[in-house]
Amino acid sequence: MAAKGDSGEKLAALIASRILDVPDFPKPGIVFKDLMPLFADGAAFTEVIDGIVAHHGRTGFDVVAGIEARGFVIAAAVAYAAGTGVIPVRKAGKLPRATLSATYALEYGEASIEVHADAFTAGQRVLVVDDVLATGGTAEATLGLIERAGGSIAGFSVLLELEFLNARQRLSNRQVHALLKV
Numbered sequence: 001m002a003a004k005g006d007s008g009e010k011l012a013a014l015i016a017s018r019i020l021d022v023p024d025f026p027k028p029g030i031v032f033k034d035l036m037p038l039f040a041d042g043a044a045f046t047e048v049i050d051g052i053v054a055h056h057g058r059t060g061f062d063v064v065a066g067i068e069a070r071g072f073v074i075a076a077a078v079a080y081a082a083g084t085g086v087i088p089v090r091k092a093g094k095l096p097r098a099t100l101s102a103t104y105a106l107e108y109g110e111a112s113i114e115v116h117a118d119a120f121t122a123g124q125r126v127l128v129v130d131d132v133l134a135t136g137g138t139a140e141a142t143l144g145l146i147e148r149a150g151g152s153i154a155g156f157s158v159l160l161e162l163e164f165l166n167a168r169q170r171l172s173n174r175q176v177h178a179l180l181k182v
């Protein structure tokens with residue numbers, strides 16, 4: 001079956017060819033989608049980053065926010081390609097100054113993410129990136145947190161969306177750009 005994604009079959013197939021499935025990681029029953037082979041391949045990584053910038057347009061956003069930790073890799077590359085800055089959305093307790101935080105449900109328990117309270121200027125257009133969109137809980141919390149911090153969401157891109165988890169339903173008020181959908 002042809003690979004599918006929001007930036008066409010070629011990019012979707014490229015990403016699909018650079019993902020390793022790791023069964024039962026980090027716990028039994030989860031298939032971990034390891035994108036390190038994509039990050040490690042210079043030509044493929046460049047093509048994918050350029051695809052994200054092309055989708056949103058070089059002038060379509062003012063800053064890029066990456067979700068810890070693999071999102072940082074993507075965010076920094078996109079920011080460099082577009083000539084913008086990059087803002088890390090971090091796990092609780094990592095940022096040194098005053099923060100805003102959002103707590104969200106995980107399969108078991110909960111997690112919190114944080115940004116510096118002064119990370120965004122009012123109305124700054126923020127492109128948010130991450131590696132994998134699973135249930136959408138992390139994305140929902142992150143997008144809301146950025147808005148509370150004064151940013152305006154210019155777009156949300158992921159390399160891989162796990163469609164069977166229905167994150168788009170949860171994010172129905174958001175535009176999701178997924179380069180590969182499985």
Ligand code: AMP
Pocket residue numbers: 030031032033034067068070130131132133134135136137138139167
């Ligand atoms: P979720 O909040 O369920 O959408 O989970 C998204 C976050 O968890 C992202 O930051 C992903 O990096 C990570 N994640 C969730 N499921 C997987 C998976 N099967 N493989 C790799 N990363 C995952």
